[in-house]
Amino acid sequence: MSKRIDVKDLNVYYGDFLAVEDVSINIEAKSVTAFIGPSGCGKSTFLRTLNRMHEVIPGARVEGEVLLDGDNLYGNGVDPVTVRSQIGMVFQRPNPFPTMSIRDNVLAGVKLNNKKISKGEADVLVERSLKGANLWNEVKDRLDKPGSGLSGGQQQRLCIARAIAVEPQVILMDEPCSALDPISTLAIEDLINELKDQYTVVIVTHNMQQAARVSDKTAFFNIAGTGKPGKLIEFGDTHTIFSNPVEKATEDYVSGRFG
Amino acid sequence: MTATSLTSTQGAGRTGDKIFSGAALAAGCLILAVLFGVALFLVVQAIPALTAPAAEIQGGAGFFAYIWPIVIGTLIAAVIALVIATPIAIGVALFISHFAPRGLAAGLGYVVDLLAAIPSVVYGAWGATFLAREISPAYNWLADNMGWLPIFQGPASATGKTILTAGIVLSVMVLPIITSLSREIFLQTPKLHEEAALALGATRWEMIKMSVLPFARPGIISAVMLGLGRALGETMAVALVLSSGALTASLIQSGNQTIAAEIALNFPEASGLKVSTLIAAGLVLFVITLAVNMIARWIITRHKEFSGAN
Numbered sequence: 001m002s003k004r005i006d007v008k009d010l011n012v013y014y015g016d017f018l019a020v021e022d023v024s025i026n027i028e029a030k031s032v033t034a035f036i037g038p039s040g041c042g043k044s045t046f047l048r049t050l051n052r053m054h055e056v057i058p059g060a061r062v063e064g065e066v067l068l069d070g071d072n073l074y075g076n077g078v079d080p081v082t083v084r085s086q087i088g089m090v091f092q093r094p095n096p097f098p099t100m101s102i103r104d105n106v107l108a109g110v111k112l113n114n115k116k117i118s119k120g121e122a123d124v125l126v127e128r129s130l131k132g133a134n135l136w137n138e139v140k141d142r143l144d145k146p147g148s149g150l151s152g153g154q155q156q157r158l159c160i161a162r163a164i165a166v167e168p169q170v171i172l173m174d175e176p177c178s179a180l181d182p183i184s185t186l187a188i189e190d191l192i193n194e195l196k197d198q199y200t201v202v203i204v205t206h207n208m209q210q211a212a213r214v215s216d217k218t219a220f221f222n223i224a225g226t227g228k229p230g231k232l233i234e235f236g237d238t239h240t241i242f243s244n245p246v247e248k249a250t251e252d253y254v255s256g257r258f259g
Numbered sequence: 260m261t262a263t264s265l266t267s268t269q270g271a272g273r274t275g276d277k278i279f280s281g282a283a284l285a286a287g288c289l290i291l292a293v294l295f296g297v298a299l300f301l302v303v304q305a306i307p308a309l310t311a312p313a314a315e316i317q318g319g320a321g322f323f324a325y326i327w328p329i330v331i332g333t334l335i336a337a338v339i340a341l342v343i344a345t346p347i348a349i350g351v352a353l354f355i356s357h358f359a360p361r362g363l364a365a366g367l368g369y370v371v372d373l374l375a376a377i378p379s380v381v382y383g384a385w386g387a388t389f390l391a392r393e394i395s396p397a398y399n400w401l402a403d404n405m406g407w408l409p410i411f412q413g414p415a416s417a418t419g420k421t422i423l424t425a426g427i428v429l430s431v432m433v434l435p436i437i438t439s440l441s442r443e444i445f446l447q448t449p450k451l452h453e454e455a456a457l458a459l460g461a462t463r464w465e466m467i468k469m470s471v472l473p474f475a476r477p478g479i480i481s482a483v484m485l486g487l488g489r490a491l492g493e494t495m496a497v498a499l500v501l502s503s504g505a506l507t508a509s510l511i512q513s514g515n516q517t518i519a520a521e522i523a524l525n526f527p528e529a530s531g532l533k534v535s536t537l538i539a540a541g542l543v544l545f546v547i548t549l550a551v552n553m554i555a556r557w558i559i560t561r562h563k564e565f566s567g568a569n
Contacts, residue, residue, distance in 0.1 A: 051458065053454065053457065053458055056450075056453070056454060056457060058361075081460050081461070081462050082460070084457060084458055084459065084460040084461075085459070085460025086460075088458060088459070089454075089458035091451065091454060091455065091458075093451060095449075095451040095452055095454070095455040096455075097452060097455065097456075097469060097470060097473070098452070098473075098474070099473035099474070099476075100473075108456070108459060108469060109459035109460060109461075112459060112460055112461050112462075112465050159455070162455075162459065163458075163459070166459060166460065
């Protein structure tokens with residue numbers, strides 16, 4: 001239930017502006033890959049191109065290939081809607097649907113495309129997804145209450161439950177803990193460790209300790225200056241990146257001598 | 260002397276605060292005072308009609324017998340207007356906010372707003388001279404084919420000056436109100452929620468159903484209620500378009516009347532008790548509008564828990 005992603009020579013543009021230049025990267029199935037780098041270096045932009053969410057931004061486009069187990073996401077006739085149902089996403093700020101109950105939030109993705117689901121199946125799925133997101137025990141008595149009544153960390157786990165309910169191949173996380181307190185962050189990090197048994201996880205983070213704690217591989221992105229495109233500087237085992245990086249820029253960044 | 264500096268209330272900002280809160284309070288009170296003044300005027304002027312012997316009121320059967328047919332007529336016209344205008348307005352607003360290319364959206368929004376700038380007497384003239392004539396064949400068809408429905412009972416009006424025509428003209432008039440407000444609300448939908456839906460694999464329409472419409476629901480209700488207010492109170496267009504008469508169930512025969520048009524048509528020649536009767540009719544319209552708005556508020560607050568405001 002998880003697939004690998006291979007990116008070949010990907011350029012991302014906003015209109016005429018080249019935002020991310022020439023990224024090639026191989027993301028293993030059932031692993032956690034972290035993207036680190038200074039603000040504005042294009043790591044979130046790049047993450048969005050992995051499930052075509054960048055197309056929401058007017059003028060954004062890509063050149064190159066993103067292969068999900070060999071199938072090009074940008075091939076002819078590929079529907080972004082299908083891509084996104086295979087590659088889920090968790091955002092920086094928790095965004096449960098405010099008008100829906102906790103239960104309906106979990107089922108939101110499953111009910112798309114006119115799919116019908118019986119109440120019994122739905123109950124099983126809600127419980128399994130919420131347990132998968134380590135949230136079941138906290139919300140099982142109030143499934144019909146609005147999702148917006150939960151704490152920030154609980155809301156973020158609800159969003160993860162919503163993402164895994166559709167059984168995607170890959171889960172992308174765009175700074176999922178940056179709006180959360182340390183205890184909620186720990187809960188999410190534990191969860192990421194469990195998720196990689198079943199899913200391919202890609203996480204963007206500003207927190208280098210977090211990258212070191214949760215990821216198997218780390219990619220360091222950097223930008224030469226304002227108006228220049230972001231680039232992938234170095235990609236390797238997390239341990240190597242943090243203890244013995246090849247590039248000077250990487251070493252400066254992970255040791256805090258940079259920006 | 261730290262204690263005195265803590266308790267002292269002098270400061271440059273304080274005066275500004277006082278002026279501002281005073282001005283805001285005054286503005287709030289002014290609204291209430293005006294509303295109360297209007298209500299008081301209506302009640303005082305209406306009392307003679309409400310207390311007069313039944314035989315002296317127009318129609319000779321008392322104020323209630325006089326007012327209820329035109330209350331129903333008013334509601335029929337307004338409901339027709341909203342039934343036609345609401346789906347179109349929401350569709351146009353969604354098209355402008357989420358589907359149209361940006362250049363087209365701006366132009367279209369401008370054109371819709373222009374509809375609101377046309378004086379109601381122009382709408383009335385258009386409805387009476389053009390729309391009524393052009394639409395009467397459709398009424399004949401309705402009478403022939405759907406005449407078994409009481410609302411389409413024949414024979415259809417030859418001039419086309421019916422309550423349905425008036426409702427259609429009203430729907431064009433309330434369309435820009437509902438469209439503009441809905442469009443603004445749709446544009447305010449948090450990007451966060453739209454992206455949440457898209458990232459789950461929602462199509463654009465599913466995204467709108469999941470995030471935009473639930474977010475906009477209270478706003479749409481408010482917009483429709485504003486439109487309803489306009490439709491209930493619209494005078495000139497109805498007075499010109501509708502060939503009024505007694506209350507009839509059929510929408511395609513001449514007949515029916517609205518409160519506002521009734522007042523406008525009769526007021527210039529009225530005197531004495533007749534004036535009082537018309538003002539009492541105005542009071543009834545005022546109460547209906549108030550009730551409609553309160554019901555709308557109630558609908559909006561009923562779902563507060565799920566509104567996303569918490």
